[in-house]
Amino acid sequence: MAEWTLFEVFVRSKHGLNHKHVGSVHAADAEMALENARDLYTRRNEGVSIWVVPSAAITATASDEKEPFFDPSEDKIYRHASFYQLPKEVDQM
Amino acid sequence: MSQRNDLAEYLLRLGDSALVTGQRLCEWCGRAPALEEELALMNVGLDLIGQARGWYDYAAELLDDGRNADALAFKREERDFRNLLIVEQPNGDYAITTLKLFFYDAWHLPTLEQLSESSDERIAGVAGKALKEARYHFKRSSEWVIRLGDGTDESHRRISDAVDRLWRYTIEMVNIDPLEQELAKTGLAADPAFVAEQWQARVAKVFEEATLKLPEPAVPFYLNGRQGLHTEHLGQLLAEMQFLPRAYPDATW
Amino acid sequence: MYAQLVDTGVKRVKSLDEMTPEERAFQEKVDADIKIEPKNWMPEGYRRTLIRQISQHAHSEVVGMLPEGNWLTRAPSLKRKLQLMAKIQDEAGHGLYLYSAMETLGADRDEEIEKLHAGKVKYSSIFNYPTLNWADIGAIGWLVDGAAIVNQVALQRTSYGPYSRAMIRICKEESFHQRQGYDILLTMMREGNDAQKAMVQDAINRFWWPSLMMFGPHDADSPNSAQSMSWKIKRHTNDELRQRFLDQTVPQLEFLGCTAPDPDLKWNEKTGHYDFGPIDWAEFYAVIAGNGPCNRERLETRRNAIEDGQWVREAATAHAAKRAKKQTAA
Numbered sequence: 090m091a092e093w094t095l096f097e098v099f100v101r102s103k104h105g106l107n108h109k110h111v112g113s114v115h116a117a118d119a120e121m122a123l124e125n126a127r128d129l130y131t132r133r134n135e136g137v138s139i140w141v142v143p144s145a146a147i148t149a150t151a152s153d154e155k156e157p158f159f160d161p162s163e164d165k166i167y168r169h170a171s172f173y174q175l176p177k178e179v180d181q182m
Numbered sequence: 183m184s185q186r187n188d189l190a191e192y193l194l195r196l197g198d199s200a201l202v203t204g205q206r207l208c209e210w211c212g213r214a215p216a217l218e219e220e221l222a223l224m225n226v227g228l229d230l231i232g233q234a235r236g237w238y239d240y241a242a243e244l245l246d247d248g249r250n251a252d253a254l255a256f257k258r259e260e261r262d263f264r265n266l267l268i269v270e271q272p273n274g275d276y277a278i279t280t281l282k283l284f285f286y287d288a289w290h291l292p293t294l295e296q297l298s299e300s301s302d303e304r305i306a307g308v309a310g311k312a313l314k315e316a317r318y319h320f321k322r323s324s325e326w327v328i329r330l331g332d333g334t335d336e337s338h339r340r341i342s343d344a345v346d347r348l349w350r351y352t353i354e355m356v357n358i359d360p361l362e363q364e365l366a367k368t369g370l371a372a373d374p375a376f377v378a379e380q381w382q383a384r385v386a387k388v389f390e391e392a393t394l395k396l397p398e399p400a401v402p403f404y405l406n407g408r409q410g411l412h413t414e415h416l417g418q419l420l421a422e423m424q425f426l427p428r429a430y431p432d433a434t435w
Numbered sequence: 436m437y438a439q440l441v442d443t444g445v446k447r448v449k450s451l452d453e454m455t456p457e458e459r460a461f462q463e464k465v466d467a468d469i470k471i472e473p474k475n476w477m478p479e480g481y482r483r484t485l486i487r488q489i490s491q492h493a494h495s496e497v498v499g500m501l502p503e504g505n506w507l508t509r510a511p512s513l514k515r516k517l518q519l520m521a522k523i524q525d526e527a528g529h530g531l532y533l534y535s536a537m538e539t540l541g542a543d544r545d546e547e548i549e550k551l552h553a554g555k556v557k558y559s560s561i562f563n564y565p566t567l568n569w570a571d572i573g574a575i576g577w578l579v580d581g582a583a584i585v586n587q588v589a590l591q592r593t594s595y596g597p598y599s600r601a602m603i604r605i606c607k608e609e610s611f612h613q614r615q616g617y618d619i620l621l622t623m624m625r626e627g628n629d630a631q632k633a634m635v636q637d638a639i640n641r642f643w644w645p646s647l648m649m650f651g652p653h654d655a656d657s658p659n660s661a662q663s664m665s666w667k668i669k670r671h672t673n674d675e676l677r678q679r680f681l682d683q684t685v686p687q688l689e690f691l692g693c694t695a696p697d698p699d700l701k702w703n704e705k706t707g708h709y710d711f712g713p714i715d716w717a718e719f720y721a722v723i724a725g726n727g728p729c730n731r732e733r734l735e736t737r738r739n740a741i742e743d744g745q746w747v748r749e750a751a752t753a754h755a756a757k758r759a760k761k762q763t764a765a
Contacts, residue, residue, distance in 0.1 A: 092748050112535040117751035125218040128225050129528050211504035212736055215744020217531055224524035235513045252512045276747045333750025426511035434626040435511040
């Protein structure tokens with residue numbers, strides 16, 4: 090039986106904009122989970138911010154449902170900047 | 183000249199306490215109560231031994247007698263070590279280890295707060311970096327004291343026993359050492375009165391939250407780490423730590 | 436390797452025709468190098484074998500802290516002490532990365548560790564050898580981590596996503612481990628006295644063969660390899676990896692100015708590889724079966740750590756519950 094709670098860990102790196110999932114830690118409470126995550130996942134100065142979430146609190150898509158779930162967005166290429174070709178003079182936009 | 187020697191002496195005190203604490207943490211390797219704690223303890227140890235090196239480097243320059251940081255760490259006798267008595271105490275169970283760290287951290291943090299503003303740039307530099315580390319150490323050890331104090335009956339009993347066992351050594355965190363007081367007047371060292379006051383306040387606050395009974399202030403007794411009057415435990419610790427450099431005095435590693 | 440003799444529970448690898456539609460879809464994904472993720476369907480054998488392999492790998496990282504820890508309190512300089520602390524700390528971290536990957540398969544870390552402590556599962560044979568002088572710490576970094584890296588680099592491309600990602604992270608972090616070890620030995624050989632040089636040769640003599648054994652039995656004696664390879668939880672055979680390790684290590688050995696305890700070790704022009712003498716498999720199987728030099732001590736230390744720590748973990752849990760209750764009340 091697991092004695093401590095399993096927490097998923099998300100780290101925002103110095104240059105990264107969003108928190109990224111990096112793995113999990115065991116801890117008795119959220120505060121300890123943050124510290125354990127700090128010691129485990131940012132030993133090499135990898136992060137500026139950490140989130141921890143009890144693993145049980147995460148609802149995930151089943152990867153086998155990948156197609157119905159994500160493919161509908163695949164053809165909406167107009168959501169991506171590269172879809173819009175601008176004249177060279179203003180192409181830095 | 184005399185102030186130079188006094189300052190070197192002071193740096194050795196800082197370095198020795200950090201090194202001996204780090205050495206005791208090394209003894210936990212592979213034996214911590216959880217894998218997450220292995221990483222945490224080793225992190226603290228890495229910070230402290232790194233700091234010790236910083237203090238020894240500067241002390242070696244001031245002493246200017248051909249010894250370097252390693253010689254200061256590995257070639258001095260126990261009578262020459264200047265660490266606080268609390269840090270040389272055996273690890274015992276996790277309650278003792280936690281409480282040792284906490285008492286030390288509660289002294290170390292205000293000490294570094296002051297040293298980071300030392301009139302000596304070199305000291306301010308080492309302390310400035312160490313201060314960030316010590317803030318985290320203090321936070322961590324405080325939380326553990328609270329967890330153990332206000333955890334289960336067993337943990338409460340164990341940490342209360344640890345308080346009983348270790349309290350006498352806390353005299354060194356609150357007494358006013360003349361050398362440090364002198365150095366503090368010139369803005370070089372931490373003001374012992376400030377550190378004592380901070381230590382007492384921090385310990386009282388954490389003890390209250392941990393539901394631990396705060397003993398009467400400790401009283402001076404025969405031993406004094408700053409004067410090199412240690413418990414018997416330090417000699418054993420040094421014998422192990424210094425074994426290789428002493429067995430092969432001229433060797434490079 | 437860190438995971439040796441992992442049983443797949445499979446006698447013979449099924450062909451695509453013999454598979455159920457689910458199994459076939461799974462195998463085709465693996466064949467196409469599409470990563471398998473935790474919520475994907477997977478054959479029960481794949482899941483179980485992975486749990487076994489990853490936990491064995493994780494246990495090895497954790498038990499592997501002990502032989503090095505034996506010299507941590509006696510490291511001969513502040514620099515060496517810091518390096519070794521950082522390395523051992525990484526190993527604890529790598530153990531945790533791997534347990535974390537294993538838990539995505541529905542396994543429970545504490546339960547798997549209990550199995551280890553009950554002697555029901557294995558960890559790498561190499562960590563049952565004693566560290567008897569400081570040069571052993573160098574030899575472990577150079578040879579043992581070197582052998583591990585050869586295996587782990589290959590495993591970065593393993594089919595299971597979380598395992599692969601853990602391997603990528605571990606490989607990135609471990610790049611300094613082997614250098615740290617080699618640097619210890621090189622310093623002792625170049626700047627050391629006769630006693631130090633003798634320590635280095637002694638360490639190599641003792642760790643040479645056990646390092647080669649880390650890759651596991653010869654391919655002909657590895658009945659589980661075929662299934663593991665087809666699932667891509669193993670990417671190269673034991674003999675391939677062993678040869679790769681040897682080929683890269685011998686020049687480093689010569690550069691040190693040391694020798695291997697193998698009279699048959701020599702360069703083979705024809706094959707373009709080093710030939711080496713027979714491995715003492717009786718020793719390997721004895722160590723794996725529990726009769727190595729330090730098996731009992733290693734397990735005892737780990738068991739005591741977890742047992743002695745139980746009241747600590749319970750206290751933390753109890754305190755967290757009290758706090759949560761107070762917060763709800765407030």
